[in-house]
Amino acid sequence: xxxxxxxxxxxxxxxxxxxxxxxxxxxxxxxxxxxxxxxxxxxxxxxxxxxxxxxxxxxxxxxxxxxxxxxxxxxxxxxxxxxxxxxxxxxxxxxxxxxxxxxxxxxxxxxxxxxxxxxxxxxxxxxxxxxxxxxxxx
Numbered sequence: 001x002x003x004x005x006x007x008x009x010x011x012x013x014x015x016x017x018x019x020x021x022x023x024x025x026x027x028x029x030x031x032x033x034x035x036x037x038x039x040x041x042x043x044x045x046x047x048x049x050x051x052x053x054x055x056x057x058x059x060x061x062x063x064x065x066x067x068x069x070x071x072x073x074x075x076x077x078x079x080x081x082x083x084x085x086x087x088x089x090x091x092x093x094x095x096x097x098x099x100x101x102x103x104x105x106x107x108x109x110x111x112x113x114x115x116x117x118x119x120x121x122x123x124x125x126x127x128x129x130x131x132x133x134x135x136x137x138x
Contacts, residue, residue, distance in 0.1 A: 003101040003131075006034045009092050009124075010065065011105065012057035015138040017069040019105035022135045024071050026103070035079040036062055039091040042084055057082065093127035102130055105137040 008023040010016055027034040038057050045056030059080045066075035085091040096102050104124060125132060 003030050004032050005099050006030075006032050006101045006103060007037050007096055007099045008034060008103045009037045009039075010062060012038055012055065012061055012065070013137075014065075014068075016065065016105050018137055019103065019135045020066060020069040020071065022133070023103045024066075024069075024074055026101075026133075027074075032100075035081060037092060037095050038062060038080070038082045039088045040082060040084045041088075042086055044084075089124050089127055092124050096128050096130050099130045101133060102128055103133045103135060106134045 003026065006023065006026060008019065010019065023034055026032065040056055041054050044054040059082060062080050062082075063075040063078070066072070066078060081095065083091050083095070092102070092104075102124075
């Protein structure tokens with residue numbers, strides 16, 4: 001059966017509830033194994049002189065995202081893999097070698113920004129060999 005091992009890549013942002021909903025829906029529909037991947041930047045949670053620190057996302061933060069999205073049972077059961085890496089795209093690509101499907105969220109950019117910068121999900125597309133489901137975020 002297709003898509004038995006699904007990886008959901010989350011950035012740890014509140015607007016990812018649509019992405020979580022779709023991942024849980026597919027898990028149930030396909031009776032698949034779903035796990036969550038998050039990549040923390042090595043500087044996350046550390047203060048720097050002139051800049052705000054990047055948020056450090058924890059396993060409990062991910063579980064709370066599932067609860068807030070209406071999935072308290074899944075919040076307690078889901079396998080969560082939090083890794084640290086300077087290249088989010090490399091870490092996601094490495095984690096998906098054995099996956100059947102990767103689910104990612106996508107936030108639209110304005111045309112000006114889109115002309116200059118690829119989003120993380122667009123860079124992941126070039127590096128991952130499994131199929132990818134892109135879910136629009138709010």
